[in-house]
Every structure is written in C-alpha cells, then in structure tokens.
Amino acid sequence: GAGVSQSPRYKVAKRGQDVALRCDPISGHVSLFWxxxxxxxxxxxxxxxxNEAQLDKSGLPSDRFFAERPEGSVSTLKIQRxxxxxxxxxxxxxxxxxxxxxxxxxxxxxxGTRLTVT
Amino acid sequence: DQQVKQNSPSLSVQEGRIxxxxxxxxxxxxxxxxxxxxxxxxxxxxxxxxxxxxxxNEDGRFTVFLNKSAKHLSLHIVPSQPGDSAVYFCAASxxxxxxxxxxxxxxxxxxxx
Numbered sequence: 717g718a719g720v721s722q723s724p725r726y727k728v729a730k731r732g733q734d735v736a737l738r739c740d741p742i743s744g745h746v747s748l749f750w751x752x753x754x755x756x757x758x759x760x761x762x763x764x765x766x767n768e769a770q771l772d773k774s775g776l777p778s779d780r781f782f783a784e785r786p787e788g789s790v791s792t793l794k795i796q797r798x799x800x801x802x803x804x805x806x807x808x809x810x811x812x813x814x815x816x817x818x819x820x821x822x823x824x825x826x827x828g829t830r831l832t833v834t
Numbered sequence: 835d836q837q838v839k840q841n842s843p844s845l846s847v848q849e850g851r852i853x854x855x856x857x858x859x860x861x862x863x864x865x866x867x868x869x870x871x872x873x874x875x876x877x878x879x880x881x882x883x884x885x886x887x888x889x890x891n892e893d894g895r896f897t898v899f900l901n902k903s904a905k906h907l908s909l910h911i912v913p914s915q916p917g918d919s920a921v922y923f924c925a926a927s928x929x930x931x932x933x934x935x936x937x938x939x940x941x942x943x944x945x946x947x
Contacts, residue, residue, distance in 0.1 A: 720877070749934075758838075758923050758937030759878065772934060807877055822868060823935065825877030 718742070720826035722808050728832045729798045737793045737829045741810030749823060750783055750793050751807040759807055765791060798833045805830050837861045838926050840938035849947050853911040857924030857938055860905065864926040868935065869898060869909050872921045881922075882909070914945045 721740040729735050741748050747766055751759035752775075761775040767788035776783070780799075785791040795802055809823035839858045847853045855869075865886040870878035884891040884898045884907070891898050897910045911918055921942045925935040 756939065758925075758939050759935075760937070761934045764934065775934070809877070822880040822883060825870075825879070827875065827877045 720808055720810055720824055722806075722826035722829050724829060725827065726830050726832075728834060731799060731833055732797050734794065734796045735798055735831060737795075737806050737808075737831070739791045739793070739808030739826060741789065741791070741808070742824055743789075745810035745812055745824075747811045747813065748785055748791050749809045749811075750791070751809065751825075752777075753805045753807055753828070755804070762793070762806075795831075798831075800833050803831055803833045835860075836938070837864075838924055838936050838938040840922075840924055840941050842941050843939070844942040844944070846944045846946060847914045849916055849945055850913045853909075853914045853918065853943055853945065855909040855911075855922050855924075855941050855943065857907045857909075858905060859907075859926050861926070861928065861936075862905070863928040864936075865929050866927045867898070867900060867907050868925045868927075869896075870923040870925060870937075872923060872940070878923055911943075914943075916945050916947050919943055919945050 723738045749764050750762040752762055753759045763783045764772040765785040768785050780796045782794045805828040807825050807828045809825045811823050837860050868883040869881040871881045872878045882893050882896045882898050884900050889900050900907045921940040923940045924938040927935050
C-alpha cells in the first residue's frame with residue numbers, strides 16, 4: 717500500500733493482558749516513530765527507530781512498553797500487563813530521512829490502533 | 835507542563851471567510867514548526883511547515899506565520915471550505931531531536947456552508 721498501515725484498528729484488552737500492535741511503514745522509509753494519543757490530547761512521542769536501531773525511547777511511559785523493528789521495516793509495539801491508563805490511540809509514523817527540518821520529509825502517520833483496556 | 839499550546843479547543847467559521855488557528859510555544863530551542871490536520875478515525879496528515887529562519891510560509895490557501903519573539907505561530911486558511919473541517923494540530927521540533935515532535939492539544943475547526 718501507499719501509506720502507513722497499522723493493525724489491528726481496534727483492540728480491547730482486559731487489564732493485565734499483553735498486547736502487540738503492528739506497524740507497516742511506507743516502503744523505503746528510514747525513520748519510524750510511535751506516538752500515543754489519549755482522548756482530547758495531542759499525540760505524544762513514545763519511541764523512534766532509524767532502520768532497525770532504536771535511537772530514542774525516552775517517551776515510553778514504563779518498562780511495560782517495548783518496541784522493536786528487527787529488520788528495519790515492520791515494527792511492533794508491545795505492552796505488557798496492560799492498565800486502564802494505557803487506553804489510547806497508538807499512532808505509527810514514518811519518514812524518508814532522519815530528523816525533521818526544512819530539507820527533510822515530514823512524518824506520514826497511519827490511522828492508528830485504538831486500545832481500550834477494561 | 836505543555837511546551838506547545840493551542841488555547842482554543844474549537845473554532846467555527848463561515849465558508850469563504852478566513853480561519854485563523856493559533857499556537858504558542860515555550861521552548862526557545864524549537865526550530866521547526868508544523869501543522870497537521872486530522873479527520874475522525876484517521877491519522878494526522880501533514881499540512882504545512884515553517885523553519886525558524888522564516889516568518890512566513892505559504893502553500894495555496896494555507897499560510898503559516900511565525901513570530902519568534904512572541905513564541906507564537908498561526909495558520910491562516912483563506913478562503914475556508916467545508917472540507918477544511920477537522921482537528922488541526924500544531925507541532926514543534928528542535929534541532930537534533932530526530933523528529934521527536936511535540937504536539938499541541940489541537941483545535942477543532944468547523945466551516946459552515
């Protein structure tokens with residue numbers, strides 16, 4: 717496909733369950749980002765990959781959150797022992813080049829995965 | 835503590851008139867600013883950006899103005915169209931942040947026919 721694809725679109729988990737969210741970035745995009753968007757808020761940065769290297773994970777809220785991109789394309793965000801406060805839309809974005817600037821391409825976002833923890 | 839603030843949660847404008855969306859920021863290290871547009875159940879879509887070395891960038895009906903001394907930017911849409919109805923997010927980044935965008939909470943724009 718031409719855009720960033722995320723699956724599943726919706727996920728309902730019981731508190732304490734583990735979940736895995738998948739992101740297929742645009743083919744050839746070097747950079748991949750995960751963001752979390754709570755209801756009524758703007759997206760908040762979670763983590764960043766350049767190819768397979770996770771260069772920034774400063775936004776991950778706890779050690780229950782783990783992300784990987786083993787072959788530099790598809791990425792998975794895993795949340796262990798989900799809590800109600802994890803309920804949010806998880807957005808994946810990719811871009812052609814590292815960083816943001818006048819000469820770099822902006823982020824292309826997927827439609828997100830809406831996670832509801834009951 | 836929010837570094838990017840959009841103080842108007844919503845804005846309603848008549849079709850054909852100008853829409854002005856505002857954004858304030860607190861971090862003087864930000865050097866690149868973007869506006870994203872978001873329809874319900876979709877991801878944000880890039881609209882327009884501006885570097886801190888400029889004070890204006892224009893793309894068709896969309897113009898972004900940057901006032902660095904006031905740490906303020908605005909998005910002007912003229913003329914506004916019903917299809918512009920969406921949530922608009924202001925975002926900022928700083929050099930070397932590797933694309934870690936800081937977003938505001940968004941402003942919901944409604945353009946009435």
